[in-house]
Amino acid sequence: MAESTSDLIVIGGGPGGYVAAIRAAQLGLSVTLIERAHLGGICLNWGCIPTKALLRSAEIYRLMGEADSFGLSTGPLGFDLDRIVARSRDVAGRLQAGVRHLLKKNKVTVIEGSARLSGPGQVAVEGKGAFTAPHIILATGARARLLPGFEPDGRFLWSYREALTPDILPKRLVVIGSGAIGIEFASFFAAFGSEVTVVEALDRILPVEDQEISALARTAFERQGIRIHTGAKVVGLTRHESHVEIAAEAGGQSLRLPADRVIVAIGITGNVEEIGLDTTRARVEKGHIVTDSLCRTDQPGLYAIGDVAGPPWLAHKASHEGVLCVEAIAGLTGLHPIDPRHIPGCTYGHPQIASVGLTEAAALAQGHTLRIGRFPFAANGKAIALGEADGLVKTVFDATSGELLGAHIIGPEATEMIQGYAVAGTLEATEAELIATIFPHPTLSEAMHEAVLAAFGRALHI
Known part of the structure; x- marks a missing residue:
């Protein structure tokens, strides 16, 4: 198979990778971007964007239910879950096509396949050949952390993919984890009538937020009928023919939580496996690649951006890192390393x-x-x-x-x-x-x- 050479290889086409590739092309570098699944990454295809499309449907449905307070009249309220999901998928598909167009417009070479570092400045792509560049950016993203015994099974235990494309509206839904992802799914399903219970191991929901804001959020969610258990440890799962039952402990009491579906949203871990890091001097700590303030790893010419490089796990942080990293590679001066204090965080529930x-x-x-x-x-x-x-x-x-x-x-x-x-x-x-x-x-x-x-x-x- 032929070998291809460029100035920069970007592994991963999510919000960090594709933005880095475009900015590099703007700066005159020849760029090869390698993506194993879908351009736009998890954020565009299975995260940030499709969840917002679902939540927009929930917002409109909620407002329809309040029509009388605005002096408006509506017929009987109803919804079509399949059409709600179809719209969400259409939104993601439209934006994925937009990313592909932008890469083509900027003359970025896109290779579809699984990439692996094979030596300094070298990348092998299964079935596509070898690629070389003096600079390689790892933007491989992250995946959901698994809770032992609660691995997604495609039926009762949902990953974010099943939650984004639900086959039913569960009558009883348990969400384990109350970060942004868990709260957004809880908010969506509760809006359409699911009996939602949120289980959080820490002493409050949305634990990265200000404590006063967390307390106000809990009050608002409980007012909507969402049940919340904090300081709760999940200890077991019992499967029945038509549902599951979660065993948890909170405040010295035992909880039995029956559920038609369960979503586990307890965080993420970086995609650091099977990308050839063992051929480099790059370090991995707590599931993420260690980088300096300009996204450089311990291996010269190798960089990491976005979720794979650690928290905060936010698409806009990944995009900003992509631009910063590429501008440093191109030799631009006056660059400012990212200050985490200036990275906003958002949760899009109600x-x-x-x-x-x-x-x-x-x-x-x-x-x-x-x-x-x-x-x-x-x-x-x-x-x-x-x-x-x-x-x-x-x-x-x-x-x-x-x-x-x-x-x-x-x-x-x-x-x-x-x-x-x-x-x-x-x-x-x-x-x-x-x-x-x-x-x-x-x-x-x-x-x-x-x-x-x-x-x-x-x-x-x-």
Whole structure:
């Protein structure tokens, strides 16, 4: 088989890999991208995008149920699960085709197959030949962590793939894990009538979020009928002919949770196996490839980006790393390593939850003296007009310097608004710049301004 040479090989075509390939091509490098399954990766095909399509259907269904409060009339509510799923798959397919077009437009050579490092600067692709390049980026992503005894079986125990393409709407659904993935699936199925129970081993749901936000989220989800057990350890599974029963322990009590379907969402682990890392000096720790601030591994010319390189496991972090890595390879100057404090995180259930920077507890642990601002959506005119008055915006400032340390939102369009605080953090804005910024009226974003004002005793509408 023939050998092909380029300036850069990217292994993995997800949001880190394909973005890295495009940016490299823009910088004049010849690029070969190798993808074993689907361009766009898990995020586009089986994660970020199709879940948002499902959740949009759930949002509209929920609003239809509230039509009377808006002075509107509807017929009997109903839904077609197959059509909901089909729309989600169509959205993913459309975007996958878009990625393929972008790669072609930028003259990136795309090779479909499983790649394996075969030596310094060398990659073998089964059935396709050998490829060489002085620079190789590993963007192989990650996969769901498995809970022993709860491995997906395609029937009762669902992986994210079965959850995204459900054959039934389960009457009783148990979700193990309450991070963003678990909460989003819980929110979707609950909207359409499933009796959802969330089981979380830690003492609160959404454990990476600010504790106050987690508590508000729990109240909101329980109000919707979602049952939540925290501090709960799953200890067993019993299979019956038509359902399963989960045994768990929480607060010294035993729980028996019957379920028609179970989703395990307890985190992910990097795809580091069978890619030839044993032929390199790259190190793997806790299931992820160790890199420096410019995505370089211990093997010269070998880089890793995205989920395979460790947390936070977010598509936008992977894309940003891809650009940073390639620009460093191309020799661009003035590059800034990623600061994790400036990476926003989002959960797209109902209500939406978003954050950037430090939680209140983390800021205190780092020794900051704080000024905390809170502004409820119940005092925001646009939120009231939308019928979405639950939730709040919370800001965390350093009391001495005025630095914005963190921002947390729970409520309508939280995932869209958080970027305003992300920009502020990147620009190293203080309360002075944020207070001086004019926010349009009437908008939900006014709550962001008021939460800043509140931190300094200047809130106008509470």
